[in-house]
Amino acid sequence: MHLMVFAILVPFFAGAFLILANQLASYLQRMISIGSSILLLVVALLLLTYALSGEYFIYQLGSWQAPFGIVLVLDQLSAMMLVLIAGLALVCSVYACLGDDARGAHFHALFQFQIMGLSGAVLTGDLFNLFVFFEILLIASYALLLHGGGRDRSRAGLRYVIINLVGSALFLVALGVLYGVTGTLNMADMAIKVEQLSQDDKPLVHAAAALLLVVFGIKGALLPLLFWLPRAYASATATVAALFAIMTKIGIYSMVRVFFLVFGGEEGIHLSLWQWVWPLAIATMVLGAVGALGAQSLRGLTAWMVIISVGTLMAVISEATIASLASALLYLAHSTLLTAAFFLLSDVIERYRPGCRDYFVPGPKTQDRVMLGVLFFTAAVAFAGVPPLSGFISKVWILSHVDSLNGYRVFWPTLLLSSLVVLVALSRAGSALLWRQNEQQVSQAKAPYMASILVGLLLLLSVLFTTFAEPLMQFAQSTATQVMLTERYLQPFVIGDI
Amino acid sequence: MEFMVAILLGVLTACGVYLVLRPRTFSAVLGLTLLSHAVNLFLFSMGRLHSHTPAVIGAVDQHADPLPQALVLTAIVISFAMTAFVVALALRSALELRNDHVDGVDKEEDPI
Numbered sequence: 001m002h003l004m005v006f007a008i009l010v011p012f013f014a015g016a017f018l019i020l021a022n023q024l025a026s027y028l029q030r031m032i033s034i035g036s037s038i039l040l041l042v043v044a045l046l047l048l049t050y051a052l053s054g055e056y057f058i059y060q061l062g063s064w065q066a067p068f069g070i071v072l073v074l075d076q077l078s079a080m081m082l083v084l085i086a087g088l089a090l091v092c093s094v095y096a097c098l099g100d101d102a103r104g105a106h107f108h109a110l111f112q113f114q115i116m117g118l119s120g121a122v123l124t125g126d127l128f129n130l131f132v133f134f135e136i137l138l139i140a141s142y143a144l145l146l147h148g149g150g151r152d153r154s155r156a157g158l159r160y161v162i163i164n165l166v167g168s169a170l171f172l173v174a175l176g177v178l179y180g181v182t183g184t185l186n187m188a189d190m191a192i193k194v195e196q197l198s199q200d201d202k203p204l205v206h207a208a209a210a211l212l213l214v215v216f217g218i219k220g221a222l223l224p225l226l227f228w229l230p231r232a233y234a235s236a237t238a239t240v241a242a243l244f245a246i247m248t249k250i251g252i253y254s255m256v257r258v259f260f261l262v263f264g265g266e267e268g269i270h271l272s273l274w275q276w277v278w279p280l281a282i283a284t285m286v287l288g289a290v291g292a293l294g295a296q297s298l299r300g301l302t303a304w305m306v307i308i309s310v311g312t313l314m315a316v317i318s319e320a321t322i323a324s325l326a327s328a329l330l331y332l333a334h335s336t337l338l339t340a341a342f343f344l345l346s347d348v349i350e351r352y353r354p355g356c357r358d359y360f361v362p363g364p365k366t367q368d369r370v371m372l373g374v375l376f377f378t379a380a381v382a383f384a385g386v387p388p389l390s391g392f393i394s395k396v397w398i399l400s401h402v403d404s405l406n407g408y409r410v411f412w413p414t415l416l417l418s419s420l421v422v423l424v425a426l427s428r429a430g431s432a433l434l435w436r437q438n439e440q441q442v443s444q445a446k447a448p449y450m451a452s453i454l455v456g457l458l459l460l461l462s463v464l465f466t467t468f469a470e471p472l473m474q475f476a477q478s479t480a481t482q483v484m485l486t487e488r489y490l491q492p493f494v495i496g497d498i
Numbered sequence: 499m500e501f502m503v504a505i506l507l508g509v510l511t512a513c514g515v516y517l518v519l520r521p522r523t524f525s526a527v528l529g530l531t532l533l534s535h536a537v538n539l540f541l542f543s544m545g546r547l548h549s550h551t552p553a554v555i556g557a558v559d560q561h562a563d564p565l566p567q568a569l570v571l572t573a574i575v576i577s578f579a580m581t582a583f584v585v586a587l588a589l590r591s592a593l594e595l596r597n598d599h600v601d602g603v604d605k606e607e608d609p610i
Contacts, residue, residue, distance in 0.1 A: 128569060135576050142583060154591035158523065158600060161584050165530050166518060168580075172537045172573055179566065180544035 001050070004059045004072050006043050007082055007119045010036055015112030022106060030097045033108035037090040040115065044079070044086040051079035054478060056489055058125070066125075067186035073125035075489070076479040077329070081122040081253055084333055087461075088246055088340055089115045095344055095454050096239040098447075103148040103237065110147070114140035114243065121250055127178065127262075128185045130254065131171050134219070138164050141247065144240045145232060152235035160232045163225070167218040174211035177204055188490050191262045194269070202269075209269050212258060213276065220251025221310050222277070223284040230291060233303035238347030241299065242340040248310050249336050256317060256325070261486050274318035278406070281318060284311030285414050289421040298346035298358040298429055302339055305383065308418050309335035315411055316398050323401040326480035330472060331394040334465060338383045338391070341458035345375055348455060349433055351447035360432035364440040368452075373434050375455055380426040382462040385419045390465035395419065397473065499547050503539070510536035523588035523598045530584065534577035542570045 014036035018029055050057060057074040060066055093111060101107040117137025124130050142164075146157045179185055181201050182193035194205055218225045229248070233241050255277075263269035288308035295301035313335070316328040346358040349372060356363040366372065382389035395415065402411050465472065482488075510532050517529025545566035553564035592598040 128572075132572065132576075139579070139583070142587070146587070151594045154587070154594045155601075158584075158587055158591045161580075161587055162518070162526055162530065162600065165580055165584065166533065168576070169530075169533045169537045172541055175569070176537075176541040176544040176566075179569075180546075185565075 001057050001059060001074075003043060003046060003050075004057065004074050004123060005061070007040065007047065007086075007123060008072075008116055010040050010043060011112040011116040011119065015109045015116060018109035018112060019106065022109070026102065029108050030101065033093045033101075033111060034090070034097065036112055037086065037093045037115070040119070041083075041086040041090050044082040044119075047074055048079040048083050050074065051076045052475075054482065067184050067189035070129050071125040071186065072123045073188075073489075074123065076475070076482050077253070077257070078122045080329065080333070080475075080479060081249075082119055084249075084336055085115065085118045085122070085246055088243060088336065091340070091344075091454055091458060092239050092243045095242070095347075095451065098451050100148075100237050100239045100347075104146075106143075107147055110140045110143050111243070113137075114144060116140075118246060118250060122253060125187050126185055127175055127187055127190065127258070130258075131168070131175060134171070135168060137247070137250070138168070141240075141244065144243070145236050147240055148237045150235075152231070156228075156231040156235045160228045163218060163228050167215050170211050171215040174208040174215065177208040177211070181205055181208075187258065187262050191264065191486065191490055194262060195265060205263075206269055206272070209259070209263050209273055210276075213255070213273050216251045216255045216258075217280075218251070219248065220255065220314070221248050221284075221307055222314060223280045223287060223311075226284065226287075226307055226310075229307060230300060230303040233306060233343075234297065234300040238299075238343050238350075241302075242343040245306065245336050245340040245343065248306060249313075249332055252310065252313055252317070252332065255314075256483060260320075260483055261489065264484075264486050271320065274320050277314050277318040281311045281314035282410055282414050284308075285315065285418050287311075289418040292422055292425040295425065295429075296360055298349060298360075298433065299343065301425055301429055302342040302346060304425075305342065305422060306335075306339050308422065309339065312398070312415060312418075315414075316402060319402055319404060319407065321401070322477075322480045322484050324398075325484060326473070326476040327394065327397040327401045329476045329479055331398055333472075334390045334394045334462065335383075337458050337461050337465075338379065341379050341455055341462075342383065344451070344455045344458070345379055348372070348375070348447045348451045351451070352445055353433075353443060354445045355443075358433070360429060362432070362436040362438045364443040365437045366443050367446050369434065369437075371452060373430075375452060375459065376430050376434060378459045378462075379455075380423075380430060382459065384423040384426055386423070388466055390462040393466055393469050499549075503543050503547060507536055507540055507543075510539070521599050521601065523592065523600055526600055527581065527584055527588055531577075531581055534573070534581070538570050538573050538577070541566055541573060 014032055018032060051074055059072040061070045096107060114137055117133050117140060120133035121130060124133060142161050145160060146153050181204050182190050184190050184193055197205060221229045233244055259270040259273055285308055288304050288311055291304035292301055295304055313328050313332055316324050350357045352366040353363045382391050385391035385395040399412060514529045514533035514536055517525045520526060545563035548562055551558055551560050551562040553562045553567060555561050
């Protein structure tokens with residue numbers, strides 16, 4: 001099925017063309033970028049309809065036979081991630097055309113390369129290829145983070161680049177060990193080889209798995225490795241930050257994919273990894289909540305909300321049951337959309353209040369106060385987990401599926417308290433931004449209505465999420481089953497012909 | 499040979515880690531370079547250490563594993579590009595922040 005490779009090729013060709021054609025009029029560049037995003041969304045939706053059958057689709061690049069060649073693997077999880085990426089990319093690329101893209105060179109090309117790295121990372125079935133796609137998305141993200149210039153971005157960018165370069169080095173070490181022990185890089189083939197390892201080699205694989213945990217922890221912002229995130233996300237251009245909302249989730253996706261598949265099994269290595277992840281994830285949630293209370297701008301607050309959602313996700317996933325993974329997948333989609341909406345919303349608010357931007361200080365009266373209020377209120381309700389929007393449903397589902405003893409004793413109170421803290425922080429943000437407007441002259445600044453419409457569109461998805469909760473839950477359930485029960489994934493590789 | 503490579507790897511990594519933890523960007527960049535050297539060498543040695551064994555089937559009795567060599571090639575290209583990027587970034591942040599600290603804090607800056 002050649003359609004799979006289009007998910008990588010479409011943004012690749014668009015990005016490459018945009019680099020060559022950087023003299024093109026800006027409206028043409030924008031049209032190419034948006035067109036490529038639309039095309040990617042179509043491809044992703046088509047792939048999703050294929051994946052819904054519950055089959056695995058394997059594409060051998062250049063017809064080199066797996067496990068020697070590189071394969072792309074499409075299943076429900078990768079299709080779901082792909083749709084999420086493509087949808088977010090479309091919204092962000094349209095939003096960028098409202099002025100963000102003109103603040104620096106090559107925005108659209110970098111944007112497309114970032115999308116290419118993201119969609120490649122979720123499709124690939126080869127560990128080294130995963131590294132390469134990680135590098136592609138990281139290199140694009142380094143440049144995107146700096147887009148627009150300024151001191152904050154330089155400082156945040158430097159730290160972000162250095163920590164991710166160290167992460168890449170660790171990734172390569174882990175891959176080296178895994179290749180040295182198993183002699184393969186194909187994930188499915190490696191899973192089979194890991195099962196058959198002798199006792200002497202087990203500790204080596206354990207060490208490599210722990211290194212991978214560190215690498216994905218850096219990408220996903222797990223506790224000791226998250227301090228690059230708040231400043232990086234808070235200083236990035238709004239469009240870029242909204243796109244980055246999916247990047248932490250790619251770290252989590254890789255954890256789910258690699259740990260359950262390669263180190264899976266009844267008594268697999270992954271169980272000892274989750275033991276590490278669980279307490280760190282709880283601590284991440286606590287730290288995220290503290291950070292959210294201390295944030296001084298809407299962007300900073302959103303960055304901390306990203307951290308809270310990452311902590312929640314990892315804590316739920318580390319329960320390592322099908323039910324908990326299913327609820328985590330739903331929460332992943334919800335939290336990605338909502339944090340992206342908040343990043344865009346903070347930019348909309350900034351355009352309405354040019355002087356005080358999105359900082360929590362009383363500013364002049366703004367235009368369109370009702371519209372801003374409705375957008376902010378809906379987003380806050382949806383994220384904090386107040387009924388009836390998507391946050392409520394996904395959190396209830398999470399709570400009902402985390403049923404281990406430690407889950408009841410530690411996770412439940414932490415999740416509920418962090419939700420409360422988010423609610424408090426968002427109320428503070430809302431009243432500072434929208435209510436406490438002082439008696440100065442009414443500000444005439446306005447954002448284009450298109451910006452508000454795009455934020456509204458993301459929030460509409462949250463409403464739809466609630467409306468179609470049941471089919472989405474069934475989808476998440478079958479996806480989680482497919483991820484956890486890996487026999488069928490491994491089947492073609494055992495026989496050796498696909 | 500294994501012993502020598504192991505020592506070399508250890509020294510390179512230790513120096514790399516030490517330098518990355520230094521506060522100045524220049525030493526951090528040097529540290530990253532050393533780390534990537536260590537990683538490349540490590541990847542290369544994962545194909546097992548032999549001498550006089552080209553990665554060609556039939557040329558000699560025992561041929562080397564070509565895959566780690568290909569991986570190292572990819573890793574070298576990526577780390578080379580990244581070093582160039584991080585040097586440019588370090589220069590730019592040194593100019594903009596008026597100091598070359600990784601944490602480059604300025605008194606007049608805004609909080610997050």
